[in-house]
Amino acid sequence: MGPIVGMSPDKKAETPGVQEDRVGLRGVCGGPGTLPEAECGAASPLATSLDRGSGGSEDEELTNLNWLHENLLQNFTLGGPGEAGGAQPSASPLFDIEGDPGGPQNASSSSSSSSSSSQRDSLKSKPPLSFSLLIYMAIEQSPSKSLPVKDIYGWILQHFPYFSSAPTGWKNSVRHNLSLNKCFRKVERSLGKVNGKGSLWCVDPEYRPNLIQALKKQHLPAVHAFCTPPASPPRASSPPRHLFLQGCSLKGDPDSPLDLSRPDSVLVSSDPKQDHNYSSMALQRCSSRSSSSSLSSLDEGGPSPSHARPRARPRRAGSEGFHSDEDSDLGDERGGRTHPQPTPRRSSPSSSSVKRPAGKRARREVTVKPELDEELKEAAGSLLHLAGIRTSMELNKHSAKSKKLNRK
DNA sequence: TGCTCACTAAACAGAG
DNA sequence: CCTCTGTTTAGTGAGC
Numbered sequence: 001m002g003p004i005v006g007m008s009p010d011k012k013a014e015t016p017g018v019q020e021d022r023v024g025l026r027g028v029c030g031g032p033g034t035l036p037e038a039e040c041g042a043a044s045p046l047a048t049s050l051d052r053g054s055g056g057s058e059d060e061e062l063t064n065l066n067w068l069h070e071n072l073l074q075n076f077t078l079g080g081p082g083e084a085g086g087a088q089p090s091a092s093p094l095f096d097i098e099g100d101p102g103g104p105q106n107a108s109s110s111s112s113s114s115s116s117s118s119q120r121d122s123l124k125s126k127p128p129l130s131f132s133l134l135i136y137m138a139i140e141q142s143p144s145k146s147l148p149v150k151d152i153y154g155w156i157l158q159h160f161p162y163f164s165s166a167p168t169g170w171k172n173s174v175r176h177n178l179s180l181n182k183c184f185r186k187v188e189r190s191l192g193k194v195n196g197k198g199s200l201w202c203v204d205p206e207y208r209p210n211l212i213q214a215l216k217k218q219h220l221p222a223v224h225a226f227c228t229p230p231a232s233p234p235r236a237s238s239p240p241r242h243l244f245l246q247g248c249s250l251k252g253d254p255d256s257p258l259d260l261s262r263p264d265s266v267l268v269s270s271d272p273k274q275d276h277n278y279s280s281m282a283l284q285r286c287s288s289r290s291s292s293s294s295l296s297s298l299d300e301g302g303p304s305p306s307h308a309r310p311r312a313r314p315r316r317a318g319s320e321g322f323h324s325d326e327d328s329d330l331g332d333e334r335g336g337r338t339h340p341q342p343t344p345r346r347s348s349p350s351s352s353s354v355k356r357p358a359g360k361r362a363r364r365e366v367t368v369k370p371e372l373d374e375e376l377k378e379a380a381g382s383l384l385h386l387a388g389i390r391t392s393m394e395l396n397k398h399s400a401k402s403k404k405l406n407r408k
Numbered sequence: 409t410g411c412t413c414a415c416t417a418a419a420c421a422g423a424g
Numbered sequence: 425c426c427t428c429t430g431t432t433t434a435g436t437g438a439g440c
Contacts, residue, residue, distance in 0.1 A: 130414060149429065169416055176416085179431055186430085197424055198429045 127160050129215075131170075131177040134160070135184060136211045139203050146187055146202035149175060183207035 127134065138155035139147050147155070153171055157164050178184045178201050187200040203211065 132414085167416095169418095172417070173415060175430060176432090177414090178429095197427090 126162050126166070131173050132181050132183060133211065133215050135174060135177055135181075135201070136203055136208075136215070139184070139201060144200075146200040148198050148200050149178065150198070152178075152201065183211055 129137075134156050135152055137159075138152045139145060141155060142151065149171075152174060156170075156174065163170050178186070183204050184201050185204045187202050
C-alpha cells in the first residue's frame with residue numbers, strides 16, 4: 001500500500017470526523033479552558049457552512065501560500081469582518097476564528113468572488129500546513145494552551161473541514177505527531193479533570209518560537225523579512241527568551257487544567273534520550289532549510305544538543321528522522337532503535353514498548369519566572385502579530401482601538 | 409542522487 | 425469487550 005498523498009475525502013466511508021466534530025468542538029469550546037458556549041456556537045458553523053461541493057485544484061492550492069491568508073489569517077483576527085466591525089473578542093486567545101457566522105466567505109467579500117470560491121475550495125482541501133503546525137495552532141488556540149487529543153481533533157475539524165471528510169488516518173497522524181514531535185508535550189491531566197481519557201498536550205515553550213517561525217516561514221514569507229533569525233543561532237543559554245511564546249500557561253492558572261506552577265503537573269523530558277524528536281533534526285538544520293519543512297527552523301534555541309549532529313544516519317526515514325540526535329548522541333534510546341532489527345514488532349515486552357513510567361518521556365519541569373510572563377506575552381504578541389495572529393491581549397487592545405477609530 | 413522531512417498506515421499496549 | 429489514546433515502526437513521496 002502506498003502512501004496516500006493527500007487523503008482523498010471520498011476514501012472515507014464513515015465520517016467519524018464529522019461525528020466527532022461536535023464532540024471535538026465541544027471539547028474545544030468547553031474543554032479544558034472552557035469557552036463560553038455562545039462564542040463557541042459562533043465559531044462552530046464553519047465546518048458546516050462550507051460549500052462542500054467538488055473541490056477542484058487541490059494540489060494547486062496546497063502549495064499556494066495565499067492559503068494561509070485566505071483561510072487562516074482571515075479567520076484569525078486579521079480579518080474578520082468583525083474586528084473593526086465590533087465583532088466580539090474572540091473566544092480564542094489567539095485567533096478570532098469565525099467569530100462571524102459569515103465566516104471566511106464574508107471575510108473575503110472584499111476580494112473577488114473567485115478568490116472566495118478558491119478559498120472555500122482550499123478549505124475543503126488539505127491544508128498546506130503540517131500536522132505539527134495544525135496541532136500547534138490548536139493548542140495555542142485553547143485558552144489553557146493545552147488540549148487533549150480529542151480537542152485537537154476537534155479544532156482541526158473545525159477549522160479544516162477537509163478532515164471531516166477525510167479518512168480517519170489523519171488522526172493517527174496527529175497522534176503520531178504529538179508523540180514524536182518534541183514540540184509537543186504531554187501533560188497529565190489528573191488534576192481537575194474528572195474522567196478524562198488521555199493526557200493534555202501543550203506546546204513546549206522552548207519550541208514555540210520555532211513553531212511560530214516555521215509557521216511564518218511556511219506561510220508568511222513576507223513576514224519572514226521581519227523575523228530574520230539572528231546571525232548566530234541562539235543557543236539555549238542565550239535565546240531571547242522574552243521572544244518566546246509561552247506554550248503552556250506558565251502561571252498557575254486556576255482555570256487551567258495545566259498548572260505549570262505545580263512541579264508535578266508538567267512533566268517535561270529531562271533526558272534527551274527520552275525525547276522522540278519529530279523536529280530536533282530539523283531544528284538543527286534550521287539555518288539551512290526553510291520553507292519546505294514546517295519545523296525546519298526549530299531548535300535554534302532548543303534543548304537539543306548544541307553540537308552539530310552527525311549527518312549520517314543509520315537509517316533514514318520516517319519519523320526516525322526526527323530524533324536523530326538522541327539516537328546518535330545517546331546511543332540506543334530504546335534498546336537499539338538505531339539498529340533496526342527485523343524482529344517482529346512488539347515481539348518482546350522488553351523492546352521499545354516497555355512502558356516508561358509517565359508515558360513516553362521522562363519529563364522535565366517547566367519553570368519560567370512569573371515576572372517574565374507578561375514580558376513573554378508581549379513579545380509573543382508581537383511575534384504572533386507578525387505572523388498574522390493575535391493574542392487575546394492584542395486582540396483586546398486592537399479591538400478597542402479599532403472601535404475608537406470606527407466611532408470617529 | 410542522496411538525504412531529510414512530512415505523511416500515512418499499521419500494530420500494539422494500556423486505560424477508561 | 426470495545427474504544428480511545430499513546431507509542432513505535434515502516435514505507436513512500438516531495439523538496440532540497
